[in-house]
Amino acid sequence: MSSAYDIEAFRKAIGPIKFEDNPVLVRQKSRDFYWYSPILKAELDHVAADLVVSPQSEAEVVAVLAAAHRLKIPVTPRGSGTGNYGQAMPLAGGIVLNLADMNRVRAINPGRVICEPGAILAKVDVETRGSGQELRMYPSTYATASIGGFVAGGSGGVGSINWGGLRDFGNILRLRVLTMEAEPRALELTGEDLHKAAHAYGTNGVIVEVEAPLTAGYPWIDMIVGFATFEAGASYANALGEEDGILTKLITVVADPAPHEYFLRHRRFLPAGQSVVLVMVADHALDALRAFNRRYKGASTLFDASLIAPEDRKGLPPNYELSWNHTTLRGLRVDPAITYLQALYPFPNQLATVKRIHEHFGREVMGHLEFVRFNGKITCFGLPLVRFSTPARLEEIIAIHQSMGAPIFNPHRYTLEEGGMKQTDAVQLAFKREADPLGLLNPGKMIAWEDPNFDFSAGRNFLFPGLEERARAAGA
């Protein structure tokens, strides 16, 4: 496939900067976990860049952006590619700006870590742990995801039970962002300005440095607690989340039959018929958690990592790799027809809403809840496992959730708006006008830029030019 862009001129312009043009490798670096969604799978499967460029320094990123700007070649920044919505997939081709080589931890101070964007979250924690600290939150892809990618494309995860989401003031301290201009500028964003570039998929600037808050780094103990019903597990999880003195980092509820059927390596601990709550608890809070469990009717401890011999723990993934989108992944590995949704069950009706929806769908939609702090209250997000039949039924399932009081953040959409609040983010749009006036950064992801008159209420999906046909073929 010949490119629409003058890639040859670009390559000359960037001189010695590391690049990759082997089509197999370029395609690999043009993908993420979009295939969790059968809709995105059909729409995005063909997406590939022309070239992957891997700068080693901010100066090299500047050179790449300046060259691409001059040649009007789109640039899609990428961390580790662990997103689920095609965040870092180059819809218009051009350049994938692979930031994985810029992965140093630059400074660790009380409450703060400064990293290059490609720093892997788990590796950041390895380095901060010497100071008794760790990151506040991370996705279930902790072991492979980059901090820049998390900030640009994530919203929360493990740790959100304490700290809320990345959108909350204080959960990102500073971003250094390069603009896409003839002479790229470096902007330092703090405070309210962080909203300009956080969770913007790299559509309006390239994050070249992240300053993130740290918290106390404690050993976390995995525990799995079993319940006769999903509702009982949800009630327990909510009550545990409201135990102000018991420090946890993760409280996940997974409905029967998923634990026994999908958590294969833990299967010997997880009897069929049990719904489970996955907990990460600080080791110094283990005694308190056990006291809480003893008092809680119907809770039976199925797994307590602190009581299991190291040889029996071998090969068991940590609880966080059974949680958030790893729950989906484990379902998909057993049953490729599984997909998922993302729902919020708003406080104070979360438990009633969960129960109502769970009863309505039965086993077509297997409950999966992630308890979090949200606007100061404990409530839950859901990443229910959906037995996929048709796109139309998936839309129906979404509509039923919404009608029953659970807003859906649609993971089957690749645009910022359709996956999120379904409205224009005026701050991000204004910043794109300033930082990427030619619209070369990650094209197709910000509807407000591509189609200012798009009607979010019309029930129609946004389709980036070139993707319509494939979407039609997928029936979306």
Next chain:
Amino acid sequence: MSSAYDIEAFRKAIGPIKFEDNPVLVRQKSRDFYWYSPILKAELDHVAADLVVSPQSEAEVVAVLAAAHRLKIPVTPRGSGTGNYGQAMPLAGGIVLNLADMNRVRAINPGRVICEPGAILAKVDVETRGSGQELRMYPSTYATASIGGFVAGGSGGVGSINWGGLRDFGNILRLRVLTMEAEPRALELTGEDLHKAAHAYGTNGVIVEVEAPLTAGYPWIDMIVGFATFEAGASYANALGEEDGILTKLITVVADPAPHEYFLRHRRFLPAGQSVVLVMVADHALDALRAFNRRYKGASTLFDASLIAPEDRKGLPPNYELSWNHTTLRGLRVDPAITYLQALYPFPNQLATVKRIHEHFGREVMGHLEFVRFNGKITCFGLPLVRFSTPARLEEIIAIHQSMGAPIFNPHRYTLEEGGMKQTDAVQLAFKREADPLGLLNPGKMIAWEDPNFDFSAGRNFLFPGLEERARAAGA
């Protein structure tokens, strides 16, 4: 005054263990901050032990208890005497067991500190800070209060905005407690058993070791934010408490005119007519707090310690010494007729309840709120400043609070039950039967022990023998 007990025999029995019998010094060590309450002042002013004993080790405590048990002399354990309800005042005379000399920090580990009971909270933090950690919570008497006294007589304080109260699972890890028997036993209490001895005023065991949880120790910045009205300050404080990503340790609201009139050293920062919110914010969250403040209508920053030159900060108490019961203290220093109450404004109606009560009383009851996590939600306790007229009016003010939806924890009572839930604590009572079968520990504080048939609903105060007359004289 000759003693009812054979103090001479006791002194011989304890041999070389340090004691004090100078009446002036004994009286000093028989008191706490009970005089914040005009009621307790009248009732307890005469209370004094016969002897103060200051053991240097657990073995010496054992010897003291064994001797006192044999001679049937009451023993009242005491930390630093910073309580407000006569917790450590020896109503029946006898021995004050002064644990102030047992003040070593024995071990610091990730998430845990092990201390002797007399260890001063602020000094514990000095030692833990080397590991990047600090205590989760402390009273406003941090600089002088002991950890054993806090656990035995306190309920929460600075830090409760994150961690709830001492009563919550996980906020005390372990207590080592000596029984009052012929041969005192050492019991290790953990998990649910902690409720036996925590907040029991030393009525059912002597705490000789405390294991407490730690959290990340960060530099805290004092900020004071001004508002035109108390209600506006309360709304801001609630909203700030619900900012999951902004790490604070204290959020206190004090109604006009108290800040300008009572916070004398800060007066130049506090214009008359302003109600204020006192905030302790982690230094790495300062930028986020400023962003939050800029966005919050009606908030004006009156004081930001990070922007004030060291020479201008000299002599200014830290914010926590303007908060909790230090607010009361600062009021009392200016106007000796000030006293206080302790109220809970239950979630979710806390702001409406605060407003209603504040409007009802006007300046007779000056609002003072401490925002906390309570059962997983942000809400507030109140320690309103009351312009005291008569005990009858004070009772009326309490009754009005309760009728308006704010339960009162009465700080004008010296018993566990009347200051708290107004019911027998069966767990603490059962433990007293086991650990202090003769009822020699801190007599008069646990009604359930002294008068099993006491009727909490009769509206009558419990009066320990000998205190009736003084109570009558005080009009209570």
